[in-house]
Amino acid sequence: MQIRFLGGAGVNDDTATLVVGNPVMISAIAIDDNDQPVQPMDATYAWTWPDWLPTYPEGYKWPANAQQTQFKATDDLVGRTAEVGVTITAKNGQQVSKSLKCTIVN
Numbered sequence: 001m002q003i004r005f006l007g008g009a010g011v012n013d014d015t016a017t018l019v020v021g022n023p024v025m026i027s028a029i030a031i032d033d034n035d036q037p038v039q040p041m042d043a044t045y046a047w048t049w050p051d052w053l054p055t056y057p058e059g060y061k062w063p064a065n066a067q068q069t070q071f072k073a074t075d076d077l078v079g080r081t082a083e084v085g086v087t088i089t090a091k092n093g094q095q096v097s098k099s100l101k102c103t104i105v106n
Contacts, residue, residue, distance in 0.1 A: 001030055001031065001032055001033065001038070001088070001090060001094045001095075001096045002030070002031050002096060002098075003028050003029070003030055003031070003086065003088060003096055003097075003098040004028070004029045004031055005026060005027070005028055005029075005098070005100050006026075006027045006028075006029060007024060007025050007026040007027055007068075008022075008023075008024045008025050008026075009022070009024070010024060011024060011025075011026055011100075014100065014101070015100065015101050015102070015103070016084075016100055016101070016102040016103070017102075017103050017105055018071060018072075018073040018082075018102050018103070018104045018105070019073070019105055019106070020073050020074060020075055020077070020078060020104065020105070020106050021072070021073075021074075022072070022073075023056040023057075023070055023071070023072045024056075024070065024071055024072070025068055025069075025070045026068060026069055026070070026071070026084060026100065027067055027068035028045060028047075028067065028068070028086045028088060028098070029067075030043050030088040030090060030096065032090075032094075038088070038090050040067045042090060042091045043088050043089060043090045043091065044065055044088070044089045045064070045065050045066060045067055045086055045087075045088055046064055046065065046086065046087040046088075046089075047062070047064050047065075047066070047069050047084070047085065047086050048064075048084070048085045048086075049069070049071070049082060049083075049084045049085070050082050050083070052077070052080075052082075053071055053073070053077070053082045053084075053102075054071060054072055054073070054074060055069065055070060055071055055072075056070045056071055056072035057070075058072070069084070071084075071102070073104045075106070077104045078104055078105060078106050079104065080103075080104050081101055081102065081103050081104070082101075082102040082104070083099050083100070083101060083102070084099065084100045084102055085097065085098065085099035085100070086098060086099075
């Protein structure tokens with residue numbers, strides 16, 4: 001099983017560029033050994049990200065087990081890189097983890 005990241009503008013499978021002021025959605029999809037997507041209801045998601053990276057909408061506490069999360073970088077974070085990670089566990093017990101390096105720019 002593997003993970004593919006998808007998302008808004010600037011999101012690739014291993015890196016993302018977060019532009020200040022623009023909300024960016026990041027989704028994770030598990031792909032099984034037959035190259036087929038694992039349905040979200042057949043997996044659990046555990047996300048991690050630095051406390052200093054603001055989620056969007058402002059103040060919204062994205063549940064760690066959601067298939068996606070969303071961030072909106074601020075001016076004071078320009079030049080920093082945040083590591084956003086996810087671990088996906090399928091109902092069959094298979095587990096996979098992957099992280100995304102998110103660079104913050106103006």
